[in-house]
Amino acid sequence: MSKQLLKGNEAFAEAAIRAGCEGFFGYPITPSTEFLEYMAKRMPELGRAFVQAESEVAAINMVYGAACTGKRVMTASSSPGISLMMEGISYLAGTEVPAVIVNVMRGGPGLGNIAPAQGDYYQMVKGGGHGDYFPIVLAPASVQEAINIMGVAFDLADKYRAVVHMIVDGNMGQMMEPAELPPMRELPKKPPNWAVTGAKGRKPNFLSSIYIDPVEQEVTNLRLLKRWLEIEKNEVRFAESGLEDAEIAVVGFGTSGRVASSAIRTAREEGIKVGLLRPITLAPFPEKRLEEISKQVRRILVVEMNSGMMLDDVNRVVQGRVPVEFYGRMGGITPLPDEILDEIRRVATNRMPVNGDARQQWITRLEKIVGGQA
Amino acid sequence: MTTLHQINHQIVYQRPESLSDTNTHYCPGCTHGVAHRLVAEVLDEMGIREKTIGVAPVGCSVFAYKYFNMDFVEAAHGRAPAMATGVKRVLPQNTVYTYQGDGDLASIGMAEIMHVAARGENITVIFINNAIYGMTGGQMAPTTLPGMKTTSSPLGRDVELSGFPIRMSEMLATMDGAGYIARGSLHDAKHIRKAKKAIRIAFETQERGLGFSMVELLSSCPTNWKITPNEALDFIAEQMVPVFPLGEFKTNPELAKLRV
Numbered sequence: 001m002s003k004q005l006l007k008g009n010e011a012f013a014e015a016a017i018r019a020g021c022e023g024f025f026g027y028p029i030t031p032s033t034e035f036l037e038y039m040a041k042r043m044p045e046l047g048r049a050f051v052q053a054e055s056e057v058a059a060i061n062m063v064y065g066a067a068c069t070g071k072r073v074m075t076a077s078s079s080p081g082i083s084l085m086m087e088g089i090s091y092l093a094g095t096e097v098p099a100v101i102v103n104v105m106r107g108g109p110g111l112g113n114i115a116p117a118q119g120d121y122y123q124m125v126k127g128g129g130h131g132d133y134f135p136i137v138l139a140p141a142s143v144q145e146a147i148n149i150m151g152v153a154f155d156l157a158d159k160y161r162a163v164v165h166m167i168v169d170g171n172m173g174q175m176m177e178p179a180e181l182p183p184m185r186e187l188p189k190k191p192p193n194w195a196v197t198g199a200k201g202r203k204p205n206f207l208s209s210i211y212i213d214p215v216e217q218e219v220t221n222l223r224l225l226k227r228w229l230e231i232e233k234n235e236v237r238f239a240e241s242g243l244e245d246a247e248i249a250v251v252g253f254g255t256s257g258r259v260a261s262s263a264i265r266t267a268r269e270e271g272i273k274v275g276l277l278r279p280i281t282l283a284p285f286p287e288k289r290l291e292e293i294s295k296q297v298r299r300i301l302v303v304e305m306n307s308g309m310m311l312d313d314v315n316r317v318v319q320g321r322v323p324v325e326f327y328g329r330m331g332g333i334t335p336l337p338d339e340i341l342d343e344i345r346r347v348a349t350n351r352m353p354v355n356g357d358a359r360q361q362w363i364t365r366l367e368k369i370v371g372g373q374a
Numbered sequence: 375m376t377t378l379h380q381i382n383h384q385i386v387y388q389r390p391e392s393l394s395d396t397n398t399h400y401c402p403g404c405t406h407g408v409a410h411r412l413v414a415e416v417l418d419e420m421g422i423r424e425k426t427i428g429v430a431p432v433g434c435s436v437f438a439y440k441y442f443n444m445d446f447v448e449a450a451h452g453r454a455p456a457m458a459t460g461v462k463r464v465l466p467q468n469t470v471y472t473y474q475g476d477g478d479l480a481s482i483g484m485a486e487i488m489h490v491a492a493r494g495e496n497i498t499v500i501f502i503n504n505a506i507y508g509m510t511g512g513q514m515a516p517t518t519l520p521g522m523k524t525t526s527s528p529l530g531r532d533v534e535l536s537g538f539p540i541r542m543s544e545m546l547a548t549m550d551g552a553g554y555i556a557r558g559s560l561h562d563a564k565h566i567r568k569a570k571k572a573i574r575i576a577f578e579t580q581e582r583g584l585g586f587s588m589v590e591l592l593s594s595c596p597t598n599w600k601i602t603p604n605e606a607l608d609f610i611a612e613q614m615v616p617v618f619p620l621g622e623f624k625t626n627p628e629l630a631k632l633r634v
């Protein structure tokens with residue numbers, strides 16, 4: 001198949017269909033709406049399920065019900081909608097049924113705005129719903145990468161009977177890029193043996209997240225934790241460039257990672273030895289690779305479109321071996337390559353230790369920029 | 375001498391296949407068990423147990439999946455109609471029903487129940503109206519009668535402060551997507567027989583693809599009403615029925631031909 005010019009949200013939706021998605025349940029919200037609109041047209045054409053639910057609360061519970069039948073099902077929404085889905089996400093995780101949830105993130109908190117942001121990092125990566133559970137979080141950085149990872153998302157969800165989040169920011173949902181779609185996968189002939197399908201000629205199956213006896217609940221928590229440790233061992237994904245001889249490492253995911261990579265190209269032309277680590281799985285986090293890098297480079301710069309959330313995970317892994325600096329934009333603002341280039345130049349010549357929270361120094365720099373804009 | 379073994383037995387009453395061989399946790403005098411049995415008998419008589427998927431609520435019937443002998447899922451509080459929608463849309467050939475209490479259905483799950491009916495989703499809802507939150511220990515429900523004492527309306531439900539009971543069947547009957555809506559009661563044998571008939575029609579509605587169906591059942595909760603089981607049955611007849619009139623509120627004309 002050849003490359004076509006594809007709009008992010010529509011491409012992700014088609015990729016999900018080709019990965020075998022048989023049910024989509026959603027509610028409109030910018031900047032993810034085209035996902036739902038595409039599904040509204042395409043799913044009935046294929047005889048697959050589509051419902052525009054009355055709310056995100058209902059949508060995720062439709063996903064929950066459909067997931068219990070063992071079919072590949074999903075929803076897509078954007079930050080405030082994902083907040084409403086958190087109840088259902090926790091139930092999905094507690095019931096150990098697979099589902100894929102796409103969050104096309106926007107500026108917040110609250111109603112915020114519809115501009116691209118990465119402020120849902122904590123909510124998505126650290127769980128977000130109640131109770132002890134661990135979602136897998138994928139953060140692609142281009143339309144093509146997201147298309148490719150959609151199939152991976154469904155495979156991982158099935159393999160681990162887990163909730164898989166794919167998070168992108170509004171830029172990626174809205175932009176058009178040349179990309180290639182995979183062929184249509186064949187649908188499975190038989191449901192998994194745990195699925196509810198009607199107890200014909202077998203004992204009934206029941207799926208629930210209730211474990212009234214704390215002993216049973218703890219056993220379940222332990223099972224989930226052990227499965228998670230397995231995931232941490234097997235499923236880490238990241239992209240990197242220019243790290244072989246790097247003295248400075250930039251760490252960024254999704255769009256901020258992508259913007260950083262173009263800044264890094266220019267910095268390299270200027271002779272700065274800088275490379276990029278771009279986590280593709282935010283959970284599990286590429287800890288081993290980052291640890292290696294932290295033993296090689298002189299300084300690390302974390303770039304995000306939030307107030308420094310992944311920064312905490314980077315610090316946790318780096319453990320003060322080298323100074324970790326931060327540059328972020330918030331509120332729906334995407335950093336420009338030049339902004340990150342300036343940061344790389346600054347970091348490359350900075351020999352001072354980072355005293356206290358890297359955010360303190362960043363805030364001072366950011367206030368100058370924001371002040372200039374106001 | 376004839377021994378007991380030589381007598382020809384004719385079984386006149388036994389556990390329906392659709393019920394599991396287990397004891398329930400329901401309190402003495404609670405009618406959840408009666409409602410379970412009616413649903414099970416209907417599913418047996420229609421021969422659809424093996425293709426039926428139930429959706430349990432959060433409430434006293436949270437363990438319904440243990441008591442019914444069929445595939446079951448367990449919803450979040452109030453979300454059973456959404457969950458049932460998900461199941462039904464990907465398995466349209468299966469029979470799907472929810473079993474919900476009044477807090478579950480008429481309070482936290484109000485949006486889900488209204489929209490499942492509006493969509494004309496081909497599912498059946500068994501709605502247990504006991505005018506109280508049973509599982510959490512007897513708080514006021516959206517169906518609590520004016521003046522009725524609960525732990526969260528200790529002086530009796532004051533309509534000035536906490537409004538009026540909600541009549542779900544009447545409201546849902548206004549939905550074009552609804553094929554069958556009825557309210558029955560479980561307070562005596564005569565009404566239990568009628569309730570079973572309504573449950574049969576509701577499942578027949580689903581089997582015929584005639585849209586959303588619901589049977590509301592006025593039920594007892596002696597424990598939280600703080601009266602004896604017998605008094606509780608009288609309470610239904612004397613206090614609840616006047617507020618929640620019995621009958622069929624919506625019947626798709628196709629169902630009129632049905633003899634059950």
Ligand SMILES: Cc1ncc(C[n+]2csc(CCOP(=O)(O)OP(=O)(O)O)c2C)c(N)n1
Pocket residue numbers: 432433434435451474475476477478479502504506507508509510515
């Ligand atoms: C989100 C959420 N809120 C509150 C509860 C606590 N809760 C459990 S059951 C229940 C009320 C159930 O009452 P009803 O639906 O009338 O059923 P009954 O127990 O009377 O059969 C409540 C409030 C919960 N489990 N989940």
